[in-house]
Amino acid sequence: MERAPGRTFDAGWQDLLGRRVVLQYLPMAAFALAAFLIFRNLAGGDAPTSPLATVDSGHSQRLAANITFFEGRVAETHDSLSYNRLTGLYLQRVRETGDVSDVRRAELSATKSLEAAPGDYAGLTNLALVRIAQHDFESAATLAREASSLIPTRTDANAILGDAQIALGQYDAATANYRLFLEKNPGSSAFSRQASLAELQGNLPLAEQFWEAAIDADRNDVPENSAWARVQLANLYFVTGRLNEARTASEAALKVFPGYPAALAAAARVAAATGDDAEAIRLFSEATARIPVPDYVAALGDLYQRAGRSVDAQRQYALVGAIEQLFVANGVRSDLTLILFALDHGADLSATLERTRQAYAERPSIAAADVHAWALYRAGAFDEARTRSNEALHLGTRDPSFLFHAGMIANAQGDTAAARDYLGRALALNPRFSILHAEEAARTLAALRGGR
Amino acid sequence: MRLRKLSIALGLGALGAAALGALPAFGADHRDAPLTKAAAQSDLNDVYVFKNQAGSGAVLVMTINPLTSPADTAKLSLDPATVYEFKVDTNGDAIADISWKITASGAGPVQDITLRRATGADAVTDDISGTVVATGKSSSGSGITVIPVSGGGSLFVGPRDDPFFFDLAAFQAGLKFTNPGVDTFKGTNITALVLDLPSPPASAFGVWATTAKTDSLGKWVQLDRMGRPAINTVFIPADKKDAFNNNTPDRDVAIYKDTVIAALKSLGAGPDLAGVLLPDILTVDFSKPIGYLNGRGLADDVIDISLQAITGSPTIGDGVPKNDNAFSASFPYLAAPNGSAPGAPNTGSSTVTTADSSDLLRWTLPAGLIAAGMLLGAAGFVARRRPAVEV
Numbered sequence: 151m152e153r154a155p156g157r158t159f160d161a162g163w164q165d166l167l168g169r170r171v172v173l174q175y176l177p178m179a180a181f182a183l184a185a186f187l188i189f190r191n192l193a194g195g196d197a198p199t200s201p202l203a204t205v206d207s208g209h210s211q212r213l214a215a216n217i218t219f220f221e222g223r224v225a226e227t228h229d230s231l232s233y234n235r236l237t238g239l240y241l242q243r244v245r246e247t248g249d250v251s252d253v254r255r256a257e258l259s260a261t262k263s264l265e266a267a268p269g270d271y272a273g274l275t276n277l278a279l280v281r282i283a284q285h286d287f288e289s290a291a292t293l294a295r296e297a298s299s300l301i302p303t304r305t306d307a308n309a310i311l312g313d314a315q316i317a318l319g320q321y322d323a324a325t326a327n328y329r330l331f332l333e334k335n336p337g338s339s340a341f342s343r344q345a346s347l348a349e350l351q352g353n354l355p356l357a358e359q360f361w362e363a364a365i366d367a368d369r370n371d372v373p374e375n376s377a378w379a380r381v382q383l384a385n386l387y388f389v390t391g392r393l394n395e396a397r398t399a400s401e402a403a404l405k406v407f408p409g410y411p412a413a414l415a416a417a418a419r420v421a422a423a424t425g426d427d428a429e430a431i432r433l434f435s436e437a438t439a440r441i442p443v444p445d446y447v448a449a450l451g452d453l454y455q456r457a458g459r460s461v462d463a464q465r466q467y468a469l470v471g472a473i474e475q476l477f478v479a480n481g482v483r484s485d486l487t488l489i490l491f492a493l494d495h496g497a498d499l500s501a502t503l504e505r506t507r508q509a510y511a512e513r514p515s516i517a518a519a520d521v522h523a524w525a526l527y528r529a530g531a532f533d534e535a536r537t538r539s540n541e542a543l544h545l546g547t548r549d550p551s552f553l554f555h556a557g558m559i560a561n562a563q564g565d566t567a568a569a570r571d572y573l574g575r576a577l578a579l580n581p582r583f584s585i586l587h588a589e590e591a592a593r594t595l596a597a598l599r600g601g602r
Numbered sequence: 603m604r605l606r607k608l609s610i611a612l613g614l615g616a617l618g619a620a621a622l623g624a625l626p627a628f629g630a631d632h633r634d635a636p637l638t639k640a641a642a643q644s645d646l647n648d649v650y651v652f653k654n655q656a657g658s659g660a661v662l663v664m665t666i667n668p669l670t671s672p673a674d675t676a677k678l679s680l681d682p683a684t685v686y687e688f689k690v691d692t693n694g695d696a697i698a699d700i701s702w703k704i705t706a707s708g709a710g711p712v713q714d715i716t717l718r719r720a721t722g723a724d725a726v727t728d729d730i731s732g733t734v735v736a737t738g739k740s741s742s743g744s745g746i747t748v749i750p751v752s753g754g755g756s757l758f759v760g761p762r763d764d765p766f767f768f769d770l771a772a773f774q775a776g777l778k779f780t781n782p783g784v785d786t787f788k789g790t791n792i793t794a795l796v797l798d799l800p801s802p803p804a805s806a807f808g809v810w811a812t813t814a815k816t817d818s819l820g821k822w823v824q825l826d827r828m829g830r831p832a833i834n835t836v837f838i839p840a841d842k843k844d845a846f847n848n849n850t851p852d853r854d855v856a857i858y859k860d861t862v863i864a865a866l867k868s869l870g871a872g873p874d875l876a877g878v879l880l881p882d883i884l885t886v887d888f889s890k891p892i893g894y895l896n897g898r899g900l901a902d903d904v905i906d907i908s909l910q911a912i913t914g915s916p917t918i919g920d921g922v923p924k925n926d927n928a929f930s931a932s933f934p935y936l937a938a939p940n941g942s943a944p945g946a947p948n949t950g951s952s953t954v955t956t957a958d959s960s961d962l963l964r965w966t967l968p969a970g971l972i973a974a975g976m977l978l979g980a981a982g983f984v985a986r987r988r989p990a991v992e993v
Contacts, residue, residue: 215673219789227786229771235669245634266774271840279637303844309637336817342635369709371677375636 209373209407213243224262230270233263237276241283246374247441256280271297271304278310287314287513305334312343319515321350321545338368342379349386350516352546358386370406377407384416388423389550391580396420411437415446423582427453444473448491452585467495485509486521493521493528494586503529516542516552524555532562550576550583554591561594570598642667643681644813646828647792648766651809651886651897655932659755660802660888662688662702663900663936664811664828665764667793672941675761675791676742679713680706684815684825685730686795692804696852696881700803701725703732704759704795711742715749715759717797726850728814728822744938754800758934762794763927765900765936769920777909783921789940796934808883810851824848829883830895831904837862837879851881900929900936 220236240256260277267273274297281290294311298304305327312327325347332340345360361383368376384399397420403413418433434450437443451466474488486509492502506525510518523538539556557572573595582588643666650663664686667678680686685705689698701720706713720732738749741760749757769783810829817823826847838846842861849857858880863873886897894902906919927937 212673216671219671219673223786223789226788227769227771227784229786230774231669231770232786245636266771282634301840301844303841306637313635333817339635339637346635372636378636 210246213239213246217243224259228262228266230263230267230273233259233266234272234276237263237280241279242372242374244283245378253280253283256283269296269300271301271307274300275307275310278307278314282310282313285317287317290314291318303334305331309335309339309343316346316350317515318513319518321347336367338364338375338379341367342382345382350545350547352548354386354390354548358383361386373407374410377403377410377413380406381410381412381416384413384420388416388419389580389583393420393423409436409440411440411443411446414440415443415449418446418449422453422585427457431457442469442473444470444485444491445487447473448487448495449585456585470495486517489521490524493525499525499528510538514541516545516547520549520552520555523559527555527559527562532559535559536563536565548575548579550579551587553579554583554587557591558594561598566598570595573598641825642670643679643793644684644815644825646811646813646826647764648831649809649811649828649884649898650765650900651884652892652899653888654798654800656800659798659800660886661935662797662799662809663765664688664795665762665766665792666795666813668764668790669787670761670791670793672789672791672939675939675941676711678761678791678793679709679711680704680715680740680759680793681815682707682709682713684813685728687728687812687814688797689725689810689812689827690803691808691851691883694806694808696808696854696883697850698725701732702797703730704757705730706740706759711740711761713740713759714738715740715757717749717751717757728812728824746934748933751797751799756796756798756933758794758796758798760794760934761791761939762934762936763925763938763940764790764792765794765925765929767903767922767925768905769922772920773905777918779918779920781919781921783919785922785926788926791939791941794934794936796936798933802886802888805889806885806887808851808885810883827851827882829881831898831908837865839865846882851883854881901925 217236217239220232220239223232224236237256237259240252240259244252244256257277257280260273260280264270264273264277274293278290278293278297281287281293291311291314294307294314297307298311301307308327309331312324312331315321315324315327328340328343328347332344341360341364345357345364348354348357348360361379364379365376365383368379370376380399380403384396384403387393387396387399397417400413400416400420403410403416407413414433414437418430418437421427421433422430431450431453434446434453438446438450447466448470451463451470454460454463454466470488470491474485474492489502489506489509492505493499503525506522510522512518519538520542523535523542526532526535526538536556536559539552539559542552543556553572553576557569557576560566560572561569573591576583576591577588577595581592583591645666645668647665647668648663650661652661653659654661666680666686670678682705685703687704688702690700690702691697692699699721701724703718703720705716705718707716708714715736715738716734717736718730718732719735724731735753736749736751736755736757738757739747741747741758743761745760746758747760749759751757764787766787767785768787769779770786772779772783808829810827812824812827814822814824824847827849829851838858838861842858846858859876862876862879866873866875884898885895886892890896893899894904894907898904901924903919903923906923909918909920910916925937927940929935929937
């Protein structure tokens with residue numbers, strides 16, 4: 151396995167866990183875009199292209215034509231099948247443009263479908279998909295269960311139920327549902343879910359095989375979906391320090407779906423890890439110009455900070471703050487990435503800790519446990535932090551950021567043996583796992599070993 | 603930080619929220635994996651059996667890939683992992699005696715197509731067995747690539763206008779039909795598999811189509827089957843539909859007669875109808891005029907025929923008496939796909955004649971049965987427009 155020297159970028163493994171996946175912010179990004187356009191001069195990323203530039207004209211035009219066609223059909227026919235088709239098209243466009251109004255259109259379309267055909271399997275699963283896009287996982291799970299009980303032999307609902315359960319931290323149940331889906335529908339969608347499970351369990355070679363299987367089995371009907379799996383593989387390579395392979399995979403994703411922000415971000419991380427910060431800044435600027443995902447904006451700020459361009463960095467951080475306030479102003483519930491950003495960029499600790507508690511209470515996933523642990527550490531509650539950190543690691547997930555948090559917490563407790571172990575494992579996975587924390591991890595580990 | 607600009611941004615956000623209404627919640631950790639749904643390629647929409655242009659041969663048609671927009675029509679294809687079959691029973695025992703098996707290879711709109719003819723045990727199984735009788739290319743756009751069949755006959759695989767016509771929403775709303783009605787499938791395309799045989803397999807025979815592919819263990823799983831429109835989806839409860847699709851017609855009576863009778867009883871109807879509903883085979887007698895229920899022509903208004911038979915009302919109908927595009931008198935009979943360049947044969951009238959099929963429909967049902975049947979079948983409607991996995 152290649153161990154690339156040089157600088158790397160924050161957040162690789164978090165991406166794999168979905169904590170910082172671009173798509174989770176896409177619907178919100180339309181609101182953020184309003185802020186972004188205003189902040190454009192203020193934020194001033196290097197060489198940004200025009201926001202929401204057409205990424206693949208052929209595909210985008212076909213998608214638009216499809217939506218126009220079925221909008222016309224449902225206006226005339228009002229039937230459930232056409233509404234179902236339209237719902238799926240809206241949900242795909244959300245993935246590609248981040249336009250939040252498409253989520254609402256999808257919701258209305260799915261609702262209309264169920265009005266025309268109450269209790270219909272496709273209508274229920276479509277509305278469940280809408281709820282997933284809205285990150286209302288409890289509702290998604292309820293709808294998926296209803297569909298599944300209607301026709302147990304069809305397993306699309308099980309895939310959606312598993313997605314919701316992963317987000318809610320119900321891993322055993324999710325595993326069972328993903329297995330049913332895999333048995334009935336062996337294909338790209340099932341393989342990618344198995345890859346996610348393998349990552350959660352820390353079985354990275356198996357995860358790699360499943361991502362490759364997902365890419366191989368993909369029929370390339372929807373370029374964004376094809377690119378998405380390649381980005382996941384790129385992130386897996388990155389986390390384990392295989393930078394050349396990560397670059398190749400992200401380039402493959404960009405070839406399948408040019409301009410894909412998630413792929414640009416993956417390529418940016420590789421550039422940053424190889425010490426090419428200028429290229430990383432350029433790529434992150436392009437990604438955030440397309441869709442101002444807070445994750446990428448923060449990363450851009452961190453890169454500016456590292457380059458000594460503190461004014462530019464503060465502009466990016468201010469933009470993250472603006473996006474966050476937009477989230478809050480719009481009733482958005484806990485956002486783990488924004489909480490982590492707050493914890494690492496000096497926000498008010500007591501308020502952030504409370505948000506963290508709330509997030510963990512809403513959905514006790516390992517990602518929420520990790521963020522909660524880190525907040526408790528910042529607040530000096532080391533024993534409670536250790537309990538949460540143990541919970542974050544209980545699946546065996548090999549996330550350098552999780553391990554770094556665990557190491558710092560153990561060190562604060564005076565458990566030097568555990569601290570050495572955790573920090574050593576984090577740095578072994580990726581010596582530059584985080585732009586913000588890799589040096590601190592290395593310094594702490596060196597001190598622990600030197601003081602032995 | 604320039605607070606003034608920040609406050610402007612927040613103000614915009616609030617406006618956006620007000621304009622867009624209910625806001626989605628965010629901030630969860632999940633991956634948003636796509637959910638690719640491939641079922642359309644194995645989803646049988648309709649099956650037709652009618653006399654060919656010469657009048658002496660038989661045309662077998664199945665359609666898949668429902669509700670395709672013109673914009674997506676260039677992407678239509680068969681699933682290379684699926685075997686598409688016309689199962690034919692020539693002696694009335696509801697067991698396939700002949701099967702024409704169609705498989706495709708290659709990606710993209712133009713695929714390599716193989717047609718096999720299997721008999722006996724090979725006709726019963728979903729294995730890709732039998733003798734290769736045709737190989738050629740599928741058609742794309744409005745083009746017609748005729749694949750000649752050894753021993754006579756032609757095969758067409760490619761995009762066409764959906765020949766089906768029906769007001770689904772009015773049906774879903776509880777038979778709230780209007781005149782004229784709205785053709786739900788107007789302007790949409792499907793993939794058609796059209797087999798034109800120089801002579802019928804027998805003077806009287808039964809046809810059903812199947813789609814099958816291997817599961818994760820390599821075992822063939824029949825994903826869909828269809829004989830007549832309507833029967834299975836309306837009268838088989840939702841939780842048994844997949845099992846029904848995976849079954850063979852010869853077992854229909856043994857396995858599903860009680861289910862169908864129970865459904866009928868709960869609706870206040872007598873059990874005799876079950877004998878008509880099962881097995882689910884589209885039968886045809888070539889010595890008699892062809893028209894639904896004796897075979898099924900492209901132009902046959904199977905909805906009105908079924909509604910009238912079920913309700914006993916001679917006037918009930920969905921107000922959609924014909925397809926939006928005219929059928930062709932010649933192979934491949936179905937109209938060119940919507941939104942495609944002109945040039946393909948797309949004129950003429952159907953070769954099908956409408957027969958008096960009243961002798962096949964001696965049963966009547968209370969009008970409420972249809973609504974109740976709709977509940978049984980959920981949105982899955984009469985013509986087996988299985989709404990399983992749209993998107």
